[in-house]
Amino acid sequence: MKRLLALIALALAQPAFAQSATPEQRLAQMRERVERLEDQDQIELLQATYGYYFDKGLWTQVAALFSRNGRFEYGQRGVYIGRERIRRALLLFGPEGLSPGRLNNHMQLQAIITVAPDGQTATARWQGMVMLAEPGVNGQWGVGVYENRYVKEGATWLISSLHFYPMAQTDYDLGWMRSATQMEGPSALFPPDEPPTEVYRSYPAQYIPPFSYPHPVTGQPIELVQPRDDIAGRE
Template sequence: MPTTEELLARIERLEARAQGAEDYRDLVNLQGAYGYYVDKGLWDKAADLFATEGTLEIAGRGVYVGRERVRAYLRHLPPYGHGTLYNHMQLQPVLHIDSEAGTARGRWRTLMMVGWLGKEGRWGEATYENSYVRENGKWRIASLHGVINFYCEYDEGWHRGGVKLLRSIDGLAPDRPPSIEYEAFPEPVIAPFHYDEV
């Protein structure tokens, strides 16, 4: 028969595993929700998923610091409406979670279909290297870093090259410079990994 101490230790291990599973689910839902909100131009809802001091860095445009600066960045993106396609699918998660500390790191792939009726249509793909923090009992995005691997015109395909990255947002300067300098396909780019092995 196991001792009381052994049973208590087993319960603690099971509780830790259950917490880890719940955290994994919550983080997948958090990142998925971000993608769905961006799909439909729900910029305020997307910004609300960030921690108070959360950061956003996309396409080498620099780092925007704080939830309200993230909100300002997102509101500078084109509005969702008739003839707009802005799909951002969040795929292939690799998550490392410290439930006790309330922190996590995650790597994702986003596949994008972006376009405006009668103007342009593009495929895109990026790697997200993100961090998360539990804030007021809820997981929030502490940093979102989207490294664009390619953009291309849908009717030309990537075999003819890619679209150059837009390096700035009109009327909204970043708070910090980009953390890495790169160009997307056809140039090779590998987003830094938060892990060496899984």
């Protein structure tokens, strides 16, 4: 109840409704604003749930968060399409359920969620912090960006496309200045359904994942000039 009241208060704090609107129209406008805020809240909950499941290797539960034809793309591993293909692809990160000594933390921070006016689709950008470890191998630190898409089926929000861009990864002991671990490519054991949608290199390269939302003040798309990279094909 407190959350709903906070959403309503936020909706009312928006610019005043048109003075020429009837009470019924103003009520409908307020209801729509509250619904979009509730959509944002549900998407944030969905993404947080993904993070908790992914961290613990609960691959079956992770795959169930995707739409029927959902897409999963992690770095340069390629794209896996559909819940069952996604579930099997997640096994490349380790067996179902974390074994002793393994660490697989992927945190989602700095959410910017944009819900379409009709409330049926949405996009979101997140900052991802990564902590990895496995027995007999030194730990890894990492950071990346999520650019995701969501779809509402009935009253339930699902992930329609999850794309994680690893931006930098390093050995825990050596640190960023002495060690920069590059991304893994497509698996030969379980090849992806499609190649990576974007080819790039992580740190020390400075690739910026494209923004799915316009500048909040100017309303203009955010134009990016990516660094030259002969391996990625950018001259």
